[in-house]
Amino acid sequence: MDVLKAMIRLSIPAEAGHYGILIENFCKASQYNNAVKLLDKLTEKEIILRPQSTLHMEPSAYNPIIEYLCNNGQTAKAEILLRQLMKMGVQEPIASYLKKNESADAKTTLDSMIENGHLLDSSLYRSVMESLFEDGRIQTASRVMKTMLEKGLKDHEELIAKILEDLLMRGHVEEAIGRIDLLMVIDLAPHFDSLLSVLCEKGKTISALKLSDFGLERD
Template sequence: MKSFGIKPNNVTYTTLLPGLCDAGKMTETRGILKEMAMRRIAPKDNTIFLKLLNSHCKAVDLKAAVDVLDAMIKLSIPTEAGHYGILIENFCKAEEYDQAVKLVDKVIENDIILSPQSTLEMESSAYNPVIQYLCSHGQTGKAEILFRQLLKKGVEDPLAFNNLICGHAKEGTPDSAFEILRIMGRKGIPRDANAYRLLIESYLRKGEPADAKTALDSMIEDGHLPDSSVFRSVMESLYEDGRVQTASRVMKSMVEKGLTGNMDLVAKILEALLMRGHEEEALGRIDLLISSQCNVNFDNLLSILSEKGKTIAALKLLDFGLQRDCDIDFKSYDKVLDALLAAGKTLNAYSILCKIMEKAGVTSWKSYEDLIKSLNQEGNTKQADILSRMIKGDDKSHENKKGKKKASVAA
């Protein structure tokens, strides 16, 4: 044709280019495309450019594929999200992520995804790898801009969502990650357990244990079971931040889920609850631990409470242990009684001593006489008389109750 001076037109190019692609003659297609761009002749069928992009990528000639996109721009042919998507996908496959990110920048800057004329959408095989790369390399903000544009087009990809959460968590912006979680929740999109774990860790690194606890609750509500290390991290952070009751609620959740480790931290939380006057809450937690076959060190708790003058807490804990026949050493009885007597709480001392004698028999406590004397001085002569007769009456039924009453063994 050219030798006879006949110039190819758009029909010629439209007919020839697909056949060259099918025959794998990509060098020839590059020459023809260059000629078309130079002569400003566009083909009749714009789907040819899609075929050219795919063919060059299949031949692993990504530079030639980029030239196709440039030719489209020169010929004023609309470049759509799908065209960029083919290039982004193949640059990611070739691990040329810098080139993929440059294309993402163009897509974002020119609002290509949101173009009302766009009919060729970007596939998940394109946006997921580049979003994962961005989220793994400190560019989660850019990844989120891209994905929010996709979201407006109706894309609701769980993998992309979870990658954004992980990226924000790693970069120390857990609030942004939690906002993504909320969007997923509203749309009913599955949320990954690992994304929750990274979010919790991110809040803890920022020194925000209350928010970490909120994320933990959301994780559990979503049907995921955190491992004991996650529970421990949240409990420990809350405890160190002085949020003992919140730490206690996390402990309750952990035990109810059947995770019974981290007993050293559990003991600290129980002690702190009792020391702060939250006796009923502490006893409720102890009851849960016992029913879950967990060990509770009553002797250690009673000793600490008695030494620090927390006599009412010690009294309630001892009474709880006696009612449930828990394993408590006689020395612990004596410490509580001594503390009550020293604090002038003679009626309390009398009441718990009667229970001790009823449950465990006569103790080796040496301050009976001091208690009887104090009861008389305070006008509680009836109680003093009863206690005196109990001690001096050599009650055989009490003497025969030797040793300890055992239920759940206190470690």
């Protein structure tokens, strides 16, 4: 910290990586208040976004601070950091929870951000949906998908198709049809033929029949 203060006093540019090293080690030492103070300076001055930077903040620094902020009701600060990292092209949305395969906690964090009025990037939704999907939490992934679509975000059609197919394969037909109904409202109708073909190949005749009835009703 003394070195960092001296750098600032001598007008030597302090880069995101310098802050990151201190933030990481403050977190390791459970000195979270000091870590948050440094994070405030880092984000307020947009140090992460400086184009001349050569020393960047590492995941080992931003994962623990994001986790701490999310666990302590400071999701707004976590989101500011995430947004700056994503502008730099860092592919770590909802960072620490997904790295630890805690998809349920990532979903809770996402809900908290939405409740606090934050407008989230579609890549955040994708990361949480993918993690839930891989964990076999299909209905939870489906709920995240519904929220994303209701926010007017129409990306990730391939992932949406996978979630719909899995819902139908597992017999959650009414839920799948509800999602398809929503997709049709926003002009993002799924490929009925391919869904029906897969269901028939896998012997899911009842699901296929209900889906075809829905499709015929909607012409």
